Amino acid sequence: MFKFIKNDLPASVVVFFVALPLCLGIALASGAPLFSGLIAGIVGGVIVGALSGSKIGVSGPAAGLAAIVLTAIGALGGYENFLVAVVLGGVIQLIFGVLKAGVIGYYFPSSVIKGMLTGIGIIIILKQIPHFFGYDPDPEGDWAFFQVDGENTFSEILGTINNISPGATLVAIIGLAILLLWDKVLSKKGKIFQLIQGPLVAVAIGIIFYIITQGHETLSISKDHLVSVPIPEDASSFLAQFSFPNFGAITNPEIWVTAFTIALVASLETLLCVEATDKLDPHKNVTPTNRELLAQGTGNIISGMIGGLPITQVIVRSSANIQSGGRTKLSAIIHGFLLLISVILIPRLLNMIPLSVLAAVLFIVGFKLAKPTLFKKMYNLGWKQFVPFIVTVVGIVFTDLLVGIGLGLGVGIVVILLKSYQNSHFLHIEDKSNGKHKIKMTLAEEVTFFNKGAILKELDSLPQDTYLELDLLKTRYLDNDIIEILEDFAFKAKERNIDIKLVSKRGVVENPTSFVEFFESRPKSELSLS
Structure with missing residues (x-):
C-alpha cells in the first residue's frame, strides 16, 4: 500500500483542503454541530478508507443528505x-x-453517469463564485439550487456583484494563477513540484496574505470568509464536542423510517459515485460494490456512535483525489488523519485560510469534471447518448443530485424503449410474384412486449393479396404477447388474402393454422418461450 506514497501523500493534502470546508459547511447546512461534519470526514477517511475496496474513492459527509438531516433532527426531537x-x-x-x-x-447508463459528473462540476463552479469574490452569507454546504435563505444559485451569484471583497478576490486570483502554473508548467519541471502540490502553496500564500493585510482598509479579509474550525481550550472541551446516540428512543417508528431513508439514499449516492470514480480513474480500477456497502455501513455505525453525520462516498473529494494523482486508498486514509490532527493541533492556523483560495482549488476540480469538450463529444455520439446526458446535467444543476439522475435515467429508459421498438424486425419488400406482393419480415434475436406496437403496426399495414415470409431463424426469445399478435393476424390474413410462410430452424410451414400450437410444440432448446 506504501508503494505509491509519493503520489498518495500530496493527493491527500489536496483532498484535505477540499474536504475541510465541505465538512464544516455541510454540518452547518444540516443544522448539526459543526464538529459533527469533521467527525464524519475523519471516519470516512480513516475507517471507510481502510475497509473500502476502492483505491481512489473518498468518503465523508454528503451535501445530498443535508436536507434529510435538517428535517430529521427537528422531527426526531x-x-x-x-x-x-x-x-x-x-x-x-x-x-x-x-x-x-x-x-x-x-444498471445506470454511461450517459447518465457522465451527466452526473458534468452536472456536479458545473455546480462546484457556480457555488464557488461567491466565495471566490469574498461574498456568501450562506453555509458552504448549501448546494441545492433553491437555498435555505430563499435565494437560488444564480441570484446568489448576481448578489456577489455589489459585494466583492478586494482582498479575498485578489488572493483568489493569485491562488488560481499558482494552481494553473503548477498544473501546466511547474509539475513537469521537477520532482519537487510533484511532491509539493499547487493547492498547498496556494493555501500557504492565502494564510500569509491574510496575516499581512489584517487591519488594511481595502485588502483585509473578514473573518466570516475564513475557514471556521471549532477551537477547544483543553482536552475536556475537545471531548465535550462529541455527542452520543440516545438509544432510549429506538422504539420511535420515525427513527426507523429515517434510518431506512438514510441507508437507501446514502447507498445509492455511494454506488453512483463508485461508478463515476471508476470511469474517471486513469488506471481503470474496478471497485467491489458490495464490499463498499459494507464499508459505508461500518463507517455510519461508528460515525453515529460518536456524534458524526451520515457518510457516503463523495464525488467532489474523490475527483480531487484522482486529479491530484492519488493511486491507492492510502490517500483517503491520510486525509482522514490530517483532518484529525489539524483540528486537535492547529485549529487557529486553519481558521486563517481564506475561503476564496479554497474556491480557486475547487474551480480547477469543477472544470476538469465539466470540460466543454465533453459536451461536444457526447453530441457527436448522437441524440440517444446526448439527450440523457444533457437532461441529467440540467436536472442536477436546477434540482439536486438524485432528482437529476432520476430524470436522466427516465429519459434513458425511454431511449431504450424507442430503440427496442425500432429494432424488433427487418422488412424486405420484393417484386410481385404470382400476382401477390412478396414481403419478407425477419424478427430480431429477442422480441419482447416492448416490440408489440412496431410489429402490430407493420402487420396491419400489409396490403391485401400479400405473400408474407416470416423469418424466425435468428430469433432466440419470443414473448407470448408477440405470439398472440401473430395468432390474431393469422385469422385476419385469410380475410385479406394474405399467405403466410413461417421459416424456423425446425422447418418451413405454409399458412400455419395456429401460431400458439406451433410454438408450444417446439423444443425449448430451439426457442425460449415466456
Whole structure:
C-alpha cells in the first residue's frame, strides 16, 4: 500500500483542503454541530478508507443528505435521537452489502453517469463564485439550487456583484494563477513540484496574505470568509464536542423510517459515485460494490456512535483525489488523519485560510469534471447518448443530485424503449410474384412486449393479396404477447388474402393454422418461450 506514497501523500493534502470546508459547511447546512461534519470526514477517511475496496474513492459527509438531516433532527426531537437513526442506517447498509445489493450501480447508463459528473462540476463552479469574490452569507454546504435563505444559485451569484471583497478576490486570483502554473508548467519541471502540490502553496500564500493585510482598509479579509474550525481550550472541551446516540428512543417508528431513508439514499449516492470514480480513474480500477456497502455501513455505525453525520462516498473529494494523482486508498486514509490532527493541533492556523483560495482549488476540480469538450463529444455520439446526458446535467444543476439522475435515467429508459421498438424486425419488400406482393419480415434475436406496437403496426399495414415470409431463424426469445399478435393476424390474413410462410430452424410451414400450437410444440432448446 506504501508503494505509491509519493503520489498518495500530496493527493491527500489536496483532498484535505477540499474536504475541510465541505465538512464544516455541510454540518452547518444540516443544522448539526459543526464538529459533527469533521467527525464524519475523519471516519470516512480513516475507517471507510481502510475497509473500502476502492483505491481512489473518498468518503465523508454528503451535501445530498443535508436536507434529510435538517428535517430529521427537528422531527426526531434532537440530535442525539437522530444519531440513533444514523447507527441503524449503517446496520441496514451492512444488510444491503450481505444481500449483494451493490450490483444496482451497474444498471445506470454511461450517459447518465457522465451527466452526473458534468452536472456536479458545473455546480462546484457556480457555488464557488461567491466565495471566490469574498461574498456568501450562506453555509458552504448549501448546494441545492433553491437555498435555505430563499435565494437560488444564480441570484446568489448576481448578489456577489455589489459585494466583492478586494482582498479575498485578489488572493483568489493569485491562488488560481499558482494552481494553473503548477498544473501546466511547474509539475513537469521537477520532482519537487510533484511532491509539493499547487493547492498547498496556494493555501500557504492565502494564510500569509491574510496575516499581512489584517487591519488594511481595502485588502483585509473578514473573518466570516475564513475557514471556521471549532477551537477547544483543553482536552475536556475537545471531548465535550462529541455527542452520543440516545438509544432510549429506538422504539420511535420515525427513527426507523429515517434510518431506512438514510441507508437507501446514502447507498445509492455511494454506488453512483463508485461508478463515476471508476470511469474517471486513469488506471481503470474496478471497485467491489458490495464490499463498499459494507464499508459505508461500518463507517455510519461508528460515525453515529460518536456524534458524526451520515457518510457516503463523495464525488467532489474523490475527483480531487484522482486529479491530484492519488493511486491507492492510502490517500483517503491520510486525509482522514490530517483532518484529525489539524483540528486537535492547529485549529487557529486553519481558521486563517481564506475561503476564496479554497474556491480557486475547487474551480480547477469543477472544470476538469465539466470540460466543454465533453459536451461536444457526447453530441457527436448522437441524440440517444446526448439527450440523457444533457437532461441529467440540467436536472442536477436546477434540482439536486438524485432528482437529476432520476430524470436522466427516465429519459434513458425511454431511449431504450424507442430503440427496442425500432429494432424488433427487418422488412424486405420484393417484386410481385404470382400476382401477390412478396414481403419478407425477419424478427430480431429477442422480441419482447416492448416490440408489440412496431410489429402490430407493420402487420396491419400489409396490403391485401400479400405473400408474407416470416423469418424466425435468428430469433432466440419470443414473448407470448408477440405470439398472440401473430395468432390474431393469422385469422385476419385469410380475410385479406394474405399467405403466410413461417421459416424456423425446425422447418418451413405454409399458412400455419395456429401460431400458439406451433410454438408450444417446439423444443425449448430451439426457442425460449415466456
